[in-house]
């Protein structure tokens with residue numbers, strides 16, 4: 001077997017070498033019309049079809065020589081280690097809704113499970129009607145379909161729970177209660193799986209909210225961070241400080257976005273498809289601004305770096321300036337505002353570049369894909385009728401672990 005490519009990424013478009021995906025599994029079968037809103041899905045996906053679509057996505061990446069890693073495989077391998085396993089079980093059973101009787105029973109159940117079974121319990125959860133012991137007050141009073149361990153259907157969107165910036169990986173802090181446990185699993189993998197031993201990690205679930213879908217590596221040393229429904233301004237400041245302190249970036253652009261589901265992350269509005277080309281939702285493009293943040297080199301008495309925060313400027317102008325290019329070319333989603341709104345909702349902006357000018361996109365967004373092709377982008381089209389029911393496209397469904405460096 002050849003050695004894996006060195007881990008890390010300094011851009012959105014450098015040739016993709018290794019990516020982390022999650023093939024949708026039994027956790028999606030937990031979705032019902034009563035819990036789908038809380039679990040952040042807009043519909044009840046047909047799971048077998050979602051798996052087929054996802055397999056085609058993975059195959060398209062492999063056809064471009066991308067190494068595809070699956071989150072559940074890495075997790076099972078991690079859980080072969082007794083310490084990692086004990087830690088994972090403790091975290092999963094910390095929930096105050098369990099009660100001591102049920103917690104004791106689940107400790108035994110999870111403790112006896114094989115690494116693969118434990119992976120399934122941790123990702124698909126456990127429902128009250130599935131347990132065969134631990135009967136008591138909690139099991140009696142909870143409904144049959146209440147969860148004792150919550151399922152994680154949004155694991156599909158591996159983009160959000162970790163972000164590589166150069167050779168470091170940030171474990172993020174997810175804002176929505178339904179997703180909080182996801183980072184426990186990514187943190188476990190990155191800190192305990194043999195493949196990642198020694199990888200420097202930053203941020204963490206205990207810190208201010210930052211989600212990977214809001215973090216765009218515009219160019220080596222230049223990071224845009226959307227601040228909206230998920231990432232808070234304080235989260236953007238924390239990430240900026242950490243990247244400056246570690247010498248991973250020289251400029252961070254904080255980009256306010258509407259706090260709405262349609263624009264939940266910056267990558268639902270814009271993604272890079274080349275070193276100087278971005279597909280952008282035109283209905284908001286003109287009003288998008290950025291606050292450019294840079295380190296001053298000075299420090300407060302408590303040691304914190306003094307940051308320089310510039311006045312707001314149009315986003316594409318501020319981005320081009322920070323990236324050191326004349327113009328960041330805008331490719332529009334759709335042709336007219338209504339088509340743009342439809343195709344933005346269906347993740348037309350959410351492309352995954354596998355190399356400069358080569359990007360994966362959902363096939364359904366005809367007009368956006370035509371605009372990309374007219375701009376010289378090779379569009380690798382994938383089906384996403386079922387995958388899209390969780391409101392995420394190719395970028396959300398992938399976490400690049402290794403890209404060839406641009407800088």
Ligand SMILES: NC(=[NH2+])NCCC[C@H](N)C(=O)O
Pocket residue numbers: 039040041154157159160176179212213214264265267268390391392393395396
């Ligand atoms: N990077 C992204 N745009 N991720 C999309 C995540 C979708 C997921 N259902 C959520 O609401 O959190």
